[in-house]
Amino acid sequence: MPNLILQQLAELDAATWDALVPAAQPFLRHAFLHSLEASGSVSRHTGWLPMHQVQRNAQGQLVAAFPAYVKTHSFGEYVFDQGWADACERAGIDYYPKLLCAVPFSPVGGARLLGDAGAVAQLLDQATDELFDRGLSGMHVNFTDEAADSVLRGRDGWMERLGCQFHWRNxxxxxxxxxxxxxxxxxxxxxxxxxxxxxxxxxxxxxxxxxxxxxxxxxxxxxxxxxxxxxxxxxxxxxxxxxxxxxxxxxxxxxxxxxxxxxxxxxxxxxxxxxxxxxxxxxxxxxxxxxxxxxxxxxxxxxxxxxxxxQRFDAGAQGEHKLIRGFEPVITRSWHYLLHPGLRSAVEDFLAQERVGVLGYAEGARSALPFRQV
Structure with missing residues (x-):
């Protein structure tokens, strides 16, 4: 069944969307995403054009969905790919627009791909199949949870990127x-x-x-x-x-x-x-x-x-000053699908090197934690 595109989340009632959202995910709730759109914070004018992907079964029930935006810049994402965009500009390759699955302005890990895993995988594949026809350079999924990671890991064309945040545990x-x-x-x-x-x-x-x-x-x-x-x-x-x-x-x-x-x-x-x-x-x-x-x-x-x-306090992205106050390093993940083969190859090499650095940084950061050695 082909996926449907929502130009605004108001096209879908809150109860239907929220039925797919895990209870502990306030940033994926209809009220949060709709408030961004209805307030003008997210719009074509701000470089966040909604293109939410949804799929219904033969009975008309919503079985899979993810929030998505056509981006004409990389601001407000907190997974920093501006270097990739700069390299594309020098090489004469269009990096923007791109398709982004994320919560705007919120570097918070959690659910991104909503619904039955099989339907989600089909919806994801349809979205990437349509990138070229829509004039999009690629697709990106930021700050994923384990469920999204399990769908994306090993999927053809998708590349994993690691990051590091600092969270406090009670x-x-x-x-x-x-x-x-x-x-x-x-x-x-x-x-x-x-x-x-x-x-x-x-x-x-x-x-x-x-x-x-x-x-x-x-x-x-x-x-x-x-x-x-x-x-x-x-x-x-x-x-x-x-x-x-x-x-x-x-x-x-x-x-x-x-x-x-x-x-x-x-x-x-x-x-x-x-x-x-x-x-x-x-x-x-x-x-x-x-x-x-x-x-x-x-x-x-x-x-x-x-x-x-x-049990957990996530006080936002970055900030090594959190370490000495007991916020521990936590690995975050994002996923990237790029159409241009040369760009994809270069980014893949970069991510392999960056991964070693991020894991080493997170491990080394633990030495700055303030806890007594037992």
Whole structure:
């Protein structure tokens, strides 16, 4: 059965799409992806043209799907292939547009290929078979889970790329002090001092669920988020409307912690909860406060995970500064299918060398972890 293309997720009702999404995957939910589109954060204008792939069986039931976008750039992906694009430009090869299966602006591992494995494989093959006719250079699937890896691994033409992130695990800690007790003396004193420096500035923290924030507070959240881009002279990926739409569509998954000084909100961190995990996504502050970033983005999330019995805290991509705060290296995977044989061969050689480097880096990074040697 041929696959169908959705130019917007609104063409499919939420219950039908979400029936294929694992319960612990907030970023794949209809409400999240639809909020990106309905807010204008994702569109042809922003270089993210939706081309979601779906397949129904003979009875009309949805059996396989994956979110997909035609990309005219590589921004907002966090699997950095700009070097491949630059090489193509020098060689006179068109790298853009390309087809991307991913969650826009969210370097979070999880489900990507949804539904029955056999139907998913067929849907994937149909998508790659149509690349040339659609004028696309290739297809990419970013930050996959084991289910997607099992479909893609060994599949003709697909190449695996490794990356490294840093995640914190809750080892059944009773409280933050219980976590500190597992650290070396020097690292324990450093973290305690950082937290004391924030408290000494009269800053307290209040946690909210998505439905508990006023529109004025969402204005503040957005101002903080946008400021993180403004200081780098870049436009933010997300629009203000996205946050209101998401708060309406999936408020139970949203967590926002506000840093408050003298009754005034001065910083925030925005997260989502899914399954046993807390996903820290956006942070911002409209004034400078010593050590506030570490407290708001890391220690508050760790405190929250312990209190809520969550097992994992993914605080976002990159950031070696996470290592000394107990965030351990985790290998991530993405998959790439390129039509041009010369490009495919060059990338394959590059990935083989990069793989050795990434695995070596992740192993070496463990030496920077703050835990006491047993």
């Amino acid at each position: 080892e059944g800690y009773r409280d933050f002090q219980d976590f500190l007790d597992r650290l070396s003396s020097r690292k324990r004193k450093q973290m305690r001092k950082e937290r004391e420096q924030v408290a000494g500035q009269g800053i307290e923290f209040v946690w909210y669920r998505g439905g508990e924030l006023s529109e004025a507070q969402w204005d503040f959240v957005y101002a903080c988020y946008a400021n993180t881009y403004a200081v780098r002279r870049r436009a933010p990926y997300l629009t203000r409307e996205f946050f209101s739409l998401l708060a309406e569509g999936m408020p139970e998954a949203i967590r926002v912690v506000m840093a408050v000084q003298g009754g005034r909100e001065v910083a925030m961190a925005f997260s989502l909860v899914g399954g046993d995990s807390l996903y820290g996504r956006y942070w911002g502050c409209l004034a400078e406060f010593d050590r506030l970033h570490f407290e708001t983005c890391f220690y508050q999330g760790m405190d929250f995970a312990i209190a809520e019995g969550l």
